[in-house]
Amino acid sequence: MNRHALTRLLKERRAQIPPEAHGLPRPTGRGRRAPGLAQHQIDELLGLPGRTYHRLESGNYPNPPTDLLQAVARLYGMNEQEWISLCRYARGEDPPGPLYDNSGHAVPAAWADAVNTINGMAYVTDASWDLITCNQHFHQLFDNGRAPENTMRWMLLDGRDQLTDWETAWAPLVMPQLKAALAQRPDDKVLCRIRDDVLADPISRPLYDAGGTTIHPDGDERPIRHATLGPGWVTMCVAQPLTAPGSRFMILIFRPGPRHQAARPPMLQARKRS
Numbered sequence: 604m605n606r607h608a609l610t611r612l613l614k615e616r617r618a619q620i621p622p623e624a625h626g627l628p629r630p631t632g633r634g635r636r637a638p639g640l641a642q643h644q645i646d647e648l649l650g651l652p653g654r655t656y657h658r659l660e661s662g663n664y665p666n667p668p669t670d671l672l673q674a675v676a677r678l679y680g681m682n683e684q685e686w687i688s689l690c691r692y693a694r695g696e697d698p699p700g701p702l703y704d705n706s707g708h709a710v711p712a713a714w715a716d717a718v719n720t721i722n723g724m725a726y727v728t729d730a731s732w733d734l735i736t737c738n739q740h741f742h743q744l745f746d747n748g749r750a751p752e753n754t755m756r757w758m759l760l761d762g763r764d765q766l767t768d769w770e771t772a773w774a775p776l777v778m779p780q781l782k783a784a785l786a787q788r789p790d791d792k793v794l795c796r797i798r799d800d801v802l803a804d805p806i807s808r809p810l811y812d813a814g815g816t817t818i819h820p821d822g823d824e825r826p827i828r829h830a831t832l833g834p835g836w837v838t839m840c841v842a843q844p845l846t847a848p849g850s851r852f853m854i855l856i857f858r859p860g861p862r863h864q865a866a867r868p869p870m871l872q873a874r875k876r877s
Contacts, residue, residue, distance in 0.1 A: 606662030609692035613660040616679040617645070649674050659693070667693050676702055684845050700787055700848075707788075707849030710735060714844060714852070723856060724837075728754055730784070730849025731793035741855070746830045755781060756797050759807055767826035767834065774807065776823070779815040788849065824862065835859035 618639040622629050625648055630641040640648075645656040651671075658664040659671070672693055676686050686702040701707060707730025715736040718725045724744055726737030732755035742750050746765065751757035758766065758777045766773045781801070785794050801807045821841040828834050840854040 604662060604665065604695060605692045609662050609689070610660055612685070612688060612692060613675070616681065616685070617642075617660070620679060645675070645678070648678060664693075669694070669699060672698075673702065682846060683848055704790075706730070707847045708733075710844045710847045710850055718852075721854060723854060725852075725854045726750065726754070727844065727852050728850060729847065730788060731791055732756070732784070732797075733793060735850070743831055744827075744829055744855075744857075748830070753793065753797070755784075755794070756800075759797065759801055760804065765828045765830070767828055770806075770810065772825050774810040775813070775815050776820065776825075778807075778811050778813075780820070781811075782814075784849070826862070827857070829857055829859070832857065832859050836862050 620639045622640050622644060625640075625644075627640070627644050627647070630644070642657045642660060643653070645651070646653055649656070649671075655664075655671075656675070659667055659675070669690065672689055673686075676689055679685075681689065681702065683702055683706055686698055690696060690698040709729070710727055714727050718727060718736050719738050721738060721740075724738070724741040726741045727735045729735055731753070733753050734750055737750050742748055744765075745751070745762075751761060755777070758773060759781065763769045778801075781794065781798060785791070785798060788794060798811075801811050819841070820839045822839070824836050824838045826834070827837045836858050838856040838858075840856070842852045844850050844852060
């Protein structure tokens, strides 16, 4: 627990919530100067025992339950970055999942500009793997000159002709990513439809049932046929926009011809100071 940071975060966010917005009177009394909700009003709004919120904000509530933190975060209208900070300050760990059910489906508009500045294939997908934005280099990868609406569906069902050695180099590594996404978002309609179509397909179902453990492609190199550049290998660099849990920012480095590397190179590290 980081008491100082926790208290500061909660106090600042509480001050931004006018009591009138929740049908409550503005607290008055000697020494009352805070512009927002009073601590006892948080207990009232969330149905908590008296002084529960006071314990939390003052840092005197060791390891508070995540459902309490979630209720407070939603009352305050926190974004996903603030939600992560709240859990780290209060519990010393990342949250078990996103704060809102619809998180992961929108990113700041600046990502479109960022993607278009990259001299190579780049794109951003949401938590359902639907394409949010991409650059022209990514469009050129595909036979029809247009990127697919959903990259997960393309990798598992629609893009097999371009994914070299699909059954051994792609499917066993992508199927676990679908399972992992569904584990966190079991009610996601887009992902559920992809799973159902995979299970209905006689080629893909055995590979889905076989399972697998690799769920993160960052740094992987896989064979692929580029629509205009021909056969080659693509190295995947993956990151996540902080405001959209489950989304992903991908940079694909394509090299035509034989495989560039037989094994993954060592991890990069900052130079250690003497």
